[in-house]
Amino acid sequence: MVLVSLVLSVLTYEDVEKRLRRRKSKMVTPLLVLGVVVLGILALFVYNRPESYSSIELELAQSTMEEDETLDFGSSSVTDSDLSSTQVLSSGNILSSNSTWTMVETESPVVEVKSTEVPTKSSSIAASLDHTEKPPTTPIEATTAPKAATLSPRATVIPVANENSPIVTQPAANQDPVKMQTLKPVAAVATTAPVHAKAKVIVEMVRNAVHDLNWNDGAGEMCEKNSSYITTEKLLKPFPYNDPTFSGYPETCQILNKGHEDNGVLVVLGDSHADMSKARFVKLYKDARRSYKPFPTVVFKTRWGRAMLPCRPEFPKNIEMVKSIKPQAVLFVIHWVQYINPGGRSDRPYTGPPNCCLIEGQTCKEQNMDDVTAIFKIFQEEVSKLTAMGIKVFVVDQSPEYEDMSPNHWINGDSVKVPKPHSHSSYKKEKGWLLNLIHSAVIGANATLIDYADNYSHGDTVEFTDDKGHPIMSTVGHITTYTARNYLTVVDQVVNAATLSH
DSSP states (O other), X not given: OHHHHHHHHHHHIIIIIHHHHHOOOTTHHHHHHHHHHHHHHHHHHHHHOGGGTOXXXXXXXXXXXXXXXXXOSSSTTGGGOOOOSSEEEETTEEEOBOSSEEEEOOSOOEEEESOOSOOOSOOHHHHHHHHHXXXXXXXXXXXXXXXXXXXXXXXXXXXXXXXXXXXXXOXXXXXXXXXXXXXXXXXXXXXXXXXXXXXXXXXXXXXHHHTOOOTTTTSOEEOXXXXXXXXXXXXXXXXXXXXXXXXXXXXXXXXXXXXOGGGOEEEEEESHHXXXXXXXXXXXXXXXXHTTOOOOEEEEEEOTTOOOSTTSTHHHHXXXXXXXXXXXXXEEEOOHHHHOOBOSOTTSOOXXXXXXXXXXXXXXXXXXXXXXXXXXXXXXXXXHHHHHTTOEEEEEOOOOOOGGGSGGGTEETTEEOOOOOEEHHHHHHHTHHHHXXXXXXXXXXXXXXXXXXXXXXXXXXXXSBOTTXXXXXXXXXXXXXXXXXXXXXXXXXXXXXXXXOO
């Protein structure tokens, strides 16, 4: 292509430009102007209808589906289903299955908090961090963290022997057999991804995904200064240390479906990962309006790069706001791996409030395992107060996150190379020490855990693209607006929980 351009340039100069310079006709200038006008008109047509002239655009148009179509991740009705790979039976209860075993729920798990005191002595985990400056890489039960909540589930895992006979669990040592539940057998769920054809991923798709970050579009107007969602914020105890903030990322308050609190209220608290979820709420709102169904008022209280955790003043302030407003439901969306990354000395005396890490992907000296333990202890205590008030609380789990999931790494010249998908179970093993703490706190608070990755996985395989070739992620662990809008069905249950029936 470069050689052709060079040859054409030489020929144009020798055979066109030199000839025109030597001609003295008065028609030369008008003809040149006319030629420029024609080229301008042609350029306008190309700009407005690129699919008629560009082979890349033609390929994109052929592979792009309408945005309201949904992806078949192993099922033809995934977006219409309220089920995910993790079945939430009720607040605090999780039922899961694999190809060999079936978990049978018998009674809600009992959570025991060994101590309500803030830890003052580092654990053995923190001691190891002092030498490696990295979090534990092997799964650690939440009960091993100092003074963390421990679980005593009253359920037994048994193999499915006969699909036609009922399954009865064996009672625990101190369990009343009368309270046992008898469940029908559940078919085993394959953990391997089904084989299915996918559309080709092209460069234009990847470029569009990288910039598909229009999270706030259609998500409502900003809260007024005298809004009760702002005025009821209270910091009962001042933060004793200089809390680092970035003025470029201010705290925002946005209201979707304002003035319809009689249909229910949902409060979404979190960082930019809460912002990236907005597109799904907007779609559900539009669907409800088209079908003349009630839809709750949704309040987004978010701040980029800020942990909605006890290590930041936004957490206690918004907890007080929620207690005052008493919404029907609350959703916490937290980028856990960014803020929980202890690397501080294990012998450092603990002083509250606990510290969070600032820079993503790096262990930080200001946080050790005492801070981590205190963060989850306080989080569980405060969320427990909300659920005790009858507020339904949902917490988003830490989904698998790797650098190569960002599509900006896939482009190589004019071609795209999509990396091999990751295993969800492998990520759980790798981050087991953190996931165990998250799950223990959520269950202990009688809240409900949901996982966004359920909506872009085939069995154990975390997909990088949908079946039409559109990348799932945009950049730095954020899903695209397109993905959130069309596939993030796991949050539909949150809207349902917040909607009041009339």
